[in-house]
Amino acid sequence: MVEQTVQIVSNQRDTDLYFRLVVRVPQIAPLVQPGQFVHVRILPLKHALLRRPFSIFQVSGDTLSVLYKSVGQGTEVLSQMPSGDELNLIGPLGHGFTVPTPGGETPLLVAGGYGMAALYLLAQRSPQKGIVFVGGRRRVDILCEEEFRALGWEVRATTEDGSHGEKGLVTHALQAELGRRAPRRKLFACGPTPMLKAVGQLASEFNLPAELSLDEHMGCGIGVCLTCVVPIKTDDGWEYHRTCTEGPVFDSRQVAWEEAK
């Protein structure tokens, strides 16, 4: 974990409200593990105090990139910042995905919208290639397909309006694939909570291991404010664990969904 004030290398619109931000972070980039995040202080924000967490998309040399959606006060201001402007980053943070071992399980990745970005490094560093299932509402919500294909992965896209790929939910496409009962597979997922719950459900139905990257509202990002907690099963019940520290990636069998909210 390092705190660094860094310069924006580029910050460009991808599709619709999605942007790709690249920053030069020589101290952080070499440390990044798949599924980790950076906590960004958007310096022009004067009256919104907290940092914003972003999953790390790609790492290249001394730069890293994130793929974000302009959805609120923080990301709107961020989306207008030109290259050369400064941001303050703390990272890499969190407990990420377990990278498959050579000859181990075949990874099946499941992404909802820009959750796809959090899975890229895992695909890149996995010795086995697998399938990426990506879903979104519309065509513009399906991001970085080409990057995954360039890694030699198969990408199966679904959209709710049928404007791209198969029409329907990403979990339906996943379910169809799981029905084929191929041996030794493991699920890795990142996306909205309802999707993660459905993936966890499928994992348990098909008796497969699954790692889920949970998306919780976050405060400090380093484990002190206890904002981003999720209920995690323990030997004698459950307790709140921190998405920023013990997570964001959890074994789906450990998550006590019935205690959440």
Next chain:
Amino acid sequence: MNLSVKINSLTLQNPVTVASGTFGYGAEYAPLIDLNQLGAVVVKGIRLQPVRGNRTPRTFEVTSGLINAIGLQGPGVDGFIRKYWPFLKELKVPTIINIWGTTVEEYAEVARRFDALGGVGALELNVSCPNIKEGGAQFGTDVKLLSQVVAACRKATQLPLITKLSPNVVSIAPYAQAAEAAGSDALSIMNSFPAMAIDIETRRPRLANVTGGLTGPCIKPIAIKLVWEAAKAVKIPIIGMGGIQNAADAIEFLLAGATAVAVGTANFYEPQTALQVIAGLRQFMQQQRLLDVRDLIGQCR
């Protein structure tokens, strides 16, 4: 140049501490800042038993502030001693342990346990958390109960006792005086201010707990006034806190009458804040040709 101040028998190398609940158990910040530069480390509130805490959402960001209702999630006395004390006891700077209970007896028992531990810098009594159903604020908004809690802890420990007062009272003077009379060695002023936010789309409260405690820069003027009033009412030192983001904020608290200060919510977004406050304080003293930080305390005219 002297930056050190005293809280009864406890000497702080400089007047800059951190606010309980914003700094975890210290170790979380060790990768980012040198903890040994601080005046003291103040840990999150601990009661006898582990506490699960409130449901989520637990915090909501507002203009220049943060509303929280964490519910004092924590490991309990035994969990704290097992998981966090081995790290904290090796620090060169004192650890102040924030304690609470649901009864007067529990406060005293927790105080006794930490007294017996050895090596603790001071105890801060949390009589003012707005986010838990029993305990917390009820002790801080009733002068009689406050006196009982402080007196019971005074009997239970020789450690310096700091009472953290609630801002949610008509006048802070009687509470400050009651804590002093019951044997408190210092006061922390203030805890968070009761607050609420509503989502206008869903028409639901933003927090699962409905209400929470407001912290951050937006509460600073309220805290300055309370420190100013309390400093006139008591002789014991005051640790001032509420929205400190930089040295200028901290100096304002000293001028209002605080002997030391605590950086709170700013730790969440800028972990370097406390160290920046120390550096800025030093620079200010140089500019003003001040040799002793104590020459700032209570000097608002």
